[in-house]
Amino acid sequence: MAPYLLLALFLLPALAAGHQHPSTYGxxxxxxxxxxxxxxxxxxxxxxxxxxxxxxxxxxxxxxxxxxxxxxxxxxxxxxxxxxxxxxxxxxxxxxxxxxxxxxxxxxxxxxxxxxxxxxxxxxxxxxxxxxxxxxxxxxxxxxxxxxxxxxxxxxKCLREGGVRFSVTGRSFFLTVLISNVGGAGDVRSVKIKGTESGWLSMGRNWGQIWHINSDFRGQPLSFELTSSDGKTLTNYNVVPKEWDFGKTYTGKQFLL
Structure with missing residues (x-):
């Protein structure tokens, strides 16, 4: 194993506020x-x-x-x-x-x-x-x-094959989403989520590119609005279907280069 890599996967409180800092790279x-x-x-x-x-x-x-x-x-x-x-x-x-x-x-x-x-x-x-x-x-x-x-x-700019991927995990009213395979700037700086029973709600950075929210979205199709470090926004409507389940990954549209 690499001596300098932080490979242990645990929740770092400091990472949760990472998206609040302005990007160094416009x-x-x-x-x-x-x-x-x-x-x-x-x-x-x-x-x-x-x-x-x-x-x-x-x-x-x-x-x-x-x-x-x-x-x-x-x-x-x-x-x-x-x-x-x-x-x-x-x-x-x-x-x-x-x-x-x-x-x-x-x-x-x-x-x-x-x-x-x-x-x-x-x-x-x-x-x-x-x-x-x-x-x-x-x-x-x-x-x-x-x-x-x-x-x-x-x-x-990141060149990716296929669309942005949303990997859904969590439990009941605690939802976490890993966002990966992001093209363009590549680093997502803010995320909003919307179900059929809610408006757009901001998600918090749990750590890395895992985002979380305390809300029960079960039985609702989910839409996501992503903003990357270059200020571009991508909206994926109903990318997660109504019959979604924890542990599954769903693929949406990609940022345009």
């Missing part, structure tokens, strides 16, 4: 390269399951190993989950693969190690901008011997 920043560093972990099959964004099985949800764990300065308490980044190796002629870059999706959190200084081992400590990549992704831009590498990154 549409004007999509082509702006920024400096950071990257390292890798030797991924095993267990690393494709779980993660601090709540996506669960990354292969099932279409992310595979083209993923990244973000340091505290980038993770934004889970609000950055689902966003896409183009990453390229820079400055190191010995280990960089010239002319290469990769596109990765934020699916995890690179936890800080406050037992070490930020400039001497605590690679994911604030204020560092750090990308922790599966070795399969890292080796597309640099040789594995590089260890911790200087990189440049920028936010890019």
């Amino acid at each position: 549409s004007s920043a999509l082509s702006e390269w920024r400096s950071a560093k990257a390292s890798y972990y030797a991924a095993d099959p267990e690393d494709a399951i779980g993660g601090a964004c709540g996506f669960g099985d990354l292969g099932k949800h279409g992310y595979g190993m083209a993923t990244v764990g973000l340091s505290t300065a980038l993770f934004e308490r889970g609000a950055a989950c689902g966003g896409c980044y183009e990453v390229k190796c820079v400055e190191d002629l010995k280990y960089c693969l010239p002319g290469t870059s990769i596109i990765v999706t934020a699916t995890n959190f690179c936890a800080p190690n406050f037992g070490l200084p930020a400039d001497a081992g605590g690679v994911c400590n604030p204020p560092n901008h750090h990308f922790l990549l599966p070795i399969q992704a890292f080796e597309k831009i640099a040789l594995w011997k590089a260890g911790v590498m200087p990189i440049q990154y920028r936010r890019v």
